[in-house]
Amino acid sequence: MDDIQQLGEMLRHYAASEAHKKQLFDSQSVIWSTRIHELFGQIEAWLAPVLVPDLLALHREPYVAFSPAVPVESSTFKSEKLTIVIAGKPVEIVPDIMGANGQISLAVMGLTAARLGSVSLVGEASGAWQWRKTNGLKDPDIFVFDGNLLAAQLQSLIPRDRA
Numbered sequence: 001m002d003d004i005q006q007l008g009e010m011l012r013h014y015a016a017s018e019a020h021k022k023q024l025f026d027s028q029s030v031i032w033s034t035r036i037h038e039l040f041g042q043i044e045a046w047l048a049p050v051l052v053p054d055l056l057a058l059h060r061e062p063y064v065a066f067s068p069a070v071p072v073e074s075s076t077f078k079s080e081k082l083t084i085v086i087a088g089k090p091v092e093i094v095p096d097i098m099g100a101n102g103q104i105s106l107a108v109m110g111l112t113a114a115r116l117g118s119v120s121l122v123g124e125a126s127g128a129w130q131w132r133k134t135n136g137l138k139d140p141d142i143f144v145f146d147g148n149l150l151a152a153q154l155q156s157l158i159p160r161d162r163a
Contacts, residue, residue: 046147
Protein backbone atom coordinates (compact mmCIF):
# COMPACT_ATOMS: atom_id res chain seq x y z
CA MET A 1 0.00 0.00 0.00
CA ASP A 2 1.46 3.33 -0.96
CA ASP A 3 1.26 6.47 1.22
CA ILE A 4 -1.73 7.94 -0.68
CA GLN A 5 -3.77 4.77 -0.15
CA GLN A 6 -2.73 4.66 3.49
CA LEU A 7 -3.73 8.33 3.89
CA GLY A 8 -7.13 7.59 2.35
CA GLU A 9 -7.64 4.62 4.68
CA MET A 10 -6.67 6.71 7.70
CA LEU A 11 -9.09 9.48 6.68
CA ARG A 12 -11.97 7.01 6.21
CA HIS A 13 -11.26 5.45 9.62
CA TYR A 14 -11.11 8.90 11.25
CA ALA A 15 -14.38 10.01 9.63
CA ALA A 16 -16.15 6.83 10.80
CA SER A 17 -14.80 7.34 14.32
CA GLU A 18 -15.92 10.99 14.43
CA ALA A 19 -19.38 10.08 13.08
CA HIS A 20 -19.70 7.43 15.79
CA LYS A 21 -18.65 9.91 18.51
CA LYS A 22 -21.19 12.47 17.24
CA GLN A 23 -23.97 9.87 17.15
CA LEU A 24 -23.11 8.78 20.70
CA PHE A 25 -23.02 12.40 21.93
CA ASP A 26 -26.34 13.22 20.24
CA SER A 27 -28.09 10.20 21.77
CA GLN A 28 -26.56 10.93 25.20
CA SER A 29 -27.63 14.59 24.89
CA VAL A 30 -31.28 13.50 24.78
CA ILE A 31 -30.81 11.65 28.08
CA TRP A 32 -28.92 14.58 29.65
CA SER A 33 -31.61 17.07 28.57
CA THR A 34 -34.33 14.86 30.02
CA ARG A 35 -32.50 14.51 33.35
CA ILE A 36 -31.88 18.26 33.57
CA HIS A 37 -35.53 18.98 32.71
CA GLU A 38 -36.63 16.55 35.45
CA LEU A 39 -34.20 18.08 37.97
CA PHE A 40 -35.51 21.58 37.26
CA GLY A 41 -39.07 20.28 37.69
CA GLN A 42 -38.08 18.82 41.06
CA ILE A 43 -36.51 22.13 42.15
CA GLU A 44 -39.68 23.97 41.08
CA ALA A 45 -41.78 21.52 43.12
CA TRP A 46 -39.55 21.95 46.20
CA LEU A 47 -39.78 25.75 46.00
CA ALA A 48 -43.47 26.01 44.96
CA PRO A 49 -44.73 26.43 48.56
CA VAL A 50 -42.49 29.48 49.11
CA LEU A 51 -42.84 31.36 45.83
CA VAL A 52 -43.45 34.98 46.80
CA PRO A 53 -43.81 37.71 44.16
CA ASP A 54 -40.76 40.01 44.16
CA LEU A 55 -38.99 37.81 46.77
CA LEU A 56 -38.65 34.34 45.21
CA ALA A 57 -39.21 33.57 41.54
CA LEU A 58 -38.18 30.79 39.15
CA HIS A 59 -37.58 31.11 35.45
CA ARG A 60 -36.48 28.53 32.84
CA GLU A 61 -35.11 29.45 29.45
CA PRO A 62 -33.46 27.59 26.55
CA TYR A 63 -29.70 27.22 26.83
CA VAL A 64 -26.96 25.73 24.66
CA ALA A 65 -24.11 24.24 26.69
CA PHE A 66 -20.61 25.03 25.46
CA SER A 67 -16.97 25.02 26.56
CA PRO A 68 -13.64 26.36 25.32
CA ALA A 69 -13.28 23.15 23.27
CA VAL A 70 -16.86 23.26 21.94
CA PRO A 71 -17.95 26.82 21.09
CA VAL A 72 -21.61 27.73 21.39
CA GLU A 73 -21.89 28.05 17.59
CA SER A 74 -21.03 24.36 17.07
CA SER A 75 -22.47 22.84 20.25
CA THR A 76 -25.33 20.42 19.68
CA PHE A 77 -26.25 20.16 23.37
CA LYS A 78 -29.44 22.14 23.65
CA SER A 79 -31.00 22.20 27.09
CA GLU A 80 -32.28 24.86 29.46
CA LYS A 81 -31.07 26.89 32.40
CA LEU A 82 -32.96 27.68 35.59
CA THR A 83 -32.77 31.04 37.32
CA ILE A 84 -33.91 31.41 40.90
CA VAL A 85 -34.27 35.03 41.98
CA ILE A 86 -34.35 35.36 45.76
CA ALA A 87 -34.49 38.73 47.51
CA GLY A 88 -33.38 40.35 44.24
CA LYS A 89 -30.32 38.09 43.84
CA PRO A 90 -30.15 35.68 40.90
CA VAL A 91 -28.90 32.11 41.24
CA GLU A 92 -28.40 30.44 37.87
CA ILE A 93 -28.19 26.70 37.34
CA VAL A 94 -26.55 26.26 33.95
CA PRO A 95 -25.54 23.06 32.11
CA ASP A 96 -21.88 22.53 31.28
CA ILE A 97 -20.71 20.28 28.47
CA MET A 98 -21.44 16.78 29.67
CA GLY A 99 -18.79 14.39 30.93
CA ALA A 100 -17.88 10.75 30.65
CA ASN A 101 -20.09 7.88 31.83
CA GLY A 102 -23.26 9.96 31.75
CA GLN A 103 -22.02 12.51 34.27
CA ILE A 104 -23.84 15.84 34.13
CA SER A 105 -22.34 18.98 35.59
CA LEU A 106 -24.40 22.11 36.19
CA ALA A 107 -22.73 25.31 37.33
CA VAL A 108 -24.50 27.04 40.20
CA MET A 109 -23.70 30.74 40.05
CA GLY A 110 -24.58 33.30 42.67
CA LEU A 111 -24.12 31.27 45.86
CA THR A 112 -20.45 31.35 46.75
CA ALA A 113 -18.57 34.31 48.13
CA ALA A 114 -15.20 32.59 48.16
CA ARG A 115 -12.86 34.08 45.59
CA LEU A 116 -11.72 30.74 44.18
CA GLY A 117 -14.82 28.75 45.09
CA SER A 118 -17.51 27.28 42.93
CA VAL A 119 -20.67 25.26 43.36
CA SER A 120 -21.92 22.64 40.95
CA LEU A 121 -24.57 19.97 40.72
CA VAL A 122 -23.28 16.67 39.41
CA GLY A 123 -25.65 14.05 38.08
CA GLU A 124 -24.19 10.62 38.53
CA ALA A 125 -24.85 7.76 36.12
CA SER A 126 -26.91 6.16 38.94
CA GLY A 127 -29.45 8.99 38.64
CA ALA A 128 -28.54 10.68 41.94
CA TRP A 129 -27.54 14.35 42.13
CA GLN A 130 -24.66 15.68 44.20
CA TRP A 131 -24.01 19.22 45.42
CA ARG A 132 -20.27 19.93 45.15
CA LYS A 133 -18.67 22.98 46.65
CA THR A 134 -15.03 23.56 45.81
CA ASN A 135 -12.69 26.15 47.23
CA GLY A 136 -9.24 26.38 45.70
CA LEU A 137 -7.22 23.21 45.37
CA LYS A 138 -8.64 21.16 48.24
CA ASP A 139 -11.08 18.30 47.64
CA PRO A 140 -14.68 19.41 47.12
CA ASP A 141 -17.31 19.17 49.84
CA ILE A 142 -19.94 16.77 48.49
CA PHE A 143 -23.54 16.49 49.69
CA VAL A 144 -26.64 14.66 48.48
CA PHE A 145 -28.76 17.28 46.69
CA ASP A 146 -32.31 17.61 48.01
CA GLY A 147 -34.86 20.31 48.81
CA ASN A 148 -33.55 20.91 52.33
CA LEU A 149 -29.99 21.47 51.12
CA LEU A 150 -31.20 23.86 48.42
CA ALA A 151 -33.32 25.77 50.95
CA ALA A 152 -30.36 26.10 53.34
CA GLN A 153 -28.17 27.44 50.53
CA LEU A 154 -30.81 29.94 49.42
CA GLN A 155 -31.32 31.14 53.01
CA SER A 156 -27.76 32.50 52.94
CA LEU A 157 -28.86 35.03 50.30
CA ILE A 158 -31.58 36.63 52.42
CA PRO A 159 -30.24 39.79 54.07
CA ARG A 160 -30.18 39.57 57.86
CA ASP A 161 -31.68 42.34 59.96
CA ARG A 162 -28.76 44.01 61.69
CA ALA A 163 -30.80 45.54 64.51
